[in-house]
Amino acid sequence: MSADRDVFRAPKGTRDVLAPESDRWVELVARFADRARRFGYGLVVTPIFEHYEVFARIGETTDVVSKEMYDFFDKGERHLALRPEGTAGTVRAFVEHRPPTPWKVWYLAPNFRYERPQEGRYRQHFQLGVEALGSDDPQLDVEVIELLAGFYRDLGLRQVRLLVNSMGDAESRARYRAVLLAHWHAHADLLGDDLARAEANPLRILDSKRPDWLDMIERAPQIVEYLTDASAAAFGQVQAGLRDVGIDFEIAPRLVRGLDYYTGTVFEFQGLALAGSQNAIGGGGRLDGLVAEMGGPPTPAIGFGCGVERVLLACDAEGALPAPTGRVDAFVVDALATGDALVLLHELREAGIAADRAYGGRSLKKQWGAADKSGARFGVMLAPREFETGHVVVKDLATGEQTEVRRESVAAWLATRTPERTLPDQPGAPSR
RNA sequence: GUGGCUGUAGCUCAGGAGGUUAGAGCGUCGGGUUGUGGUCCCGAAGGCCGGGGGUUCGAGUCCCCUCAGUCACCCCA
Structure with missing residues (x-):
């Protein structure tokens, strides 16, 4: 059952x-x-x-x-x-x-x-x-x-x-309730069993949407006249x-x-x-x-x-307040499979940049696919060739344009290009 | 609480007047492309057809009950 x-x-x-x-x-x-x-x-x-x-x-x-x-x-x-x-x-x-x-x-x-x-x-x-x-x-x-x-x-x-x-x-309402109740009593036949409800609280009938009561309610006295x-x-x-x-x-x-x-x-x-x-x-x-x-x-x-x-x-x-398209600014793509992606993510997030990644050592194609779906504006790839010279690859996911950015300045580079986020006043302090 | 309508994959839906292994698109996962997404192609997973009972040789399809959603009322945000 x-x-x-x-x-x-x-x-x-x-x-x-x-x-x-x-x-x-x-x-x-x-x-x-x-x-x-x-x-x-x-x-x-x-x-x-x-x-x-x-x-x-x-x-x-x-x-x-x-x-x-x-x-x-x-x-x-x-x-x-x-x-x-x-x-x-x-x-x-x-x-x-x-x-x-x-x-x-x-x-x-x-x-x-x-x-x-x-x-x-x-x-x-x-x-x-x-x-x-x-x-x-x-x-x-x-x-x-x-x-x-x-x-x-x-x-x-x-x-x-x-x-x-x-x-x-209180005085206004007392006066009004009396005349309103009299009005309901005059329509007792229409109210039927609901007359008891009207007596318990005469106001309650006023906001009814019943079509057969519309006329009766229309002609009911109005409180503004009894204030x-x-x-x-x-x-x-x-x-x-x-x-x-x-x-x-x-x-x-x-x-x-x-x-x-x-x-x-x-x-x-x-x-x-x-x-x-x-x-x-x-x-x-x-x-x-x-x-x-x-x-x-x-x-x-x-x-x-x-x-x-x-x-x-x-x-x-x-059509107001549409759901946001993405909740991160940057998506890290890891072609190194070392621990460097973890450290880079840490730095970006502490710098106030919303950043995400894929897990489980997926293929680059899958990682870029995930970057696209994340709605991030930038993909940041840790790749062997560039990493050797101290750089990472930053890709604008809307235009496809790629540039190399020095590893140690990625956070700052991204911070100037992502809206409503700034570098913290003090190193290591969370933004806002 | 009263009355009406609806209920098939994660989502949106198809399933002629019961009849074999229940379909599509999107999404997900994998592959084509082990240094690159959004396009394209291939493949896979995923359903006790909301649940229970009944009619029938046979029910996703018909009947009853129930659960849930939805519409109106009662009322409220």
Whole structure:
């Protein structure tokens, strides 16, 4: 029954990422990390599992908590759960350590949700994200959105749409929930069994894609009309700020997001080149109440999560962020079969030059073939005739042009001809 | 979780209305060229046709179950 074929493979909804695909991951994370650094965010690393209650604060009526959580009891009878999203654990870390505010952090972490997988939706997926705690300044909202919008631009994504809305403060939401609930009750026949769901969380119905509900949802009251003066003013400042920094957006009155902790500004980026219904490539919003809910001092906050797999799918759809053609600068071809190739490789790599070789004493033809496939720009051959006079043969693999270079200056010769790499300041020190 | 579609070499796919030893291209490995890659030529390895059960003289092909992928919904990144 349980054939090995079924067991020795990645579990349902999970996948392996190998090169060259993983090269794109490295590049994507590097660009995000650089942008986060420029915006003043530091990396935070939190556990991959937490006490169940930490994630339960996301909201008991949310699908993420009520039916998608990977929870379990460990050998010490602790009720734990694999992280389903990035915010709760980050907020827990803030409450535990009380770092000075504003606390601005970014993360890269896998999330786990037990749901039916399809393309762009996995049981384990990775999110890049940020949280900024300690200020309710609308300009912080703008900064967070700007960071993510800039990241997409860094990747070369163009077909991206930004939707924004405001959930308002507690008073705004209380007023809105009442009228919204009344609206749902007026359509009880259409909602059927889902009326109970609507009563548990009236907002949840708003982002439904069911065609037969479209009309009912279209005519539902909109939260913008029930915002308090303060909430409306803050939302206005966010919109003004977005315009000031040149970010296009659309107001989406029915954008409510699936997690209960959102307050005030909420936003979502959609990849318009993505075909299916999994087109949300990043989203987030204000969570001014979550820190207090986890036992911390009342602390306003805002953040977002951005799905790595989906962003990469969006890149595929737009032809952005292509996989690199080669990951080394030079490929050493060894016709000597002494120990000299090993030493040359050592020198090149310590000089900051990415270099590779073939193994097992293969024929020169095979070695040159491997050099070609490596994508290296240069082949460096250790050959008897030239080596006798203290030289090696360097070949430009694109043009086929060959030159002799003195053995002791190969590293320097290559260093001046390979991009973004330099000789180390100190001999023997690794580059960067 | 609900419903639909799909499942043949590492990858992309062919296999007429069941019928002998299941094919191609690409990739991999080896050779033509033991001092030279990307072109060309030759050759080889690689499949319990996702898994299990059933119908049949006979199943890659038909039926059921199951696993996985995929699409829509629920929801989300």
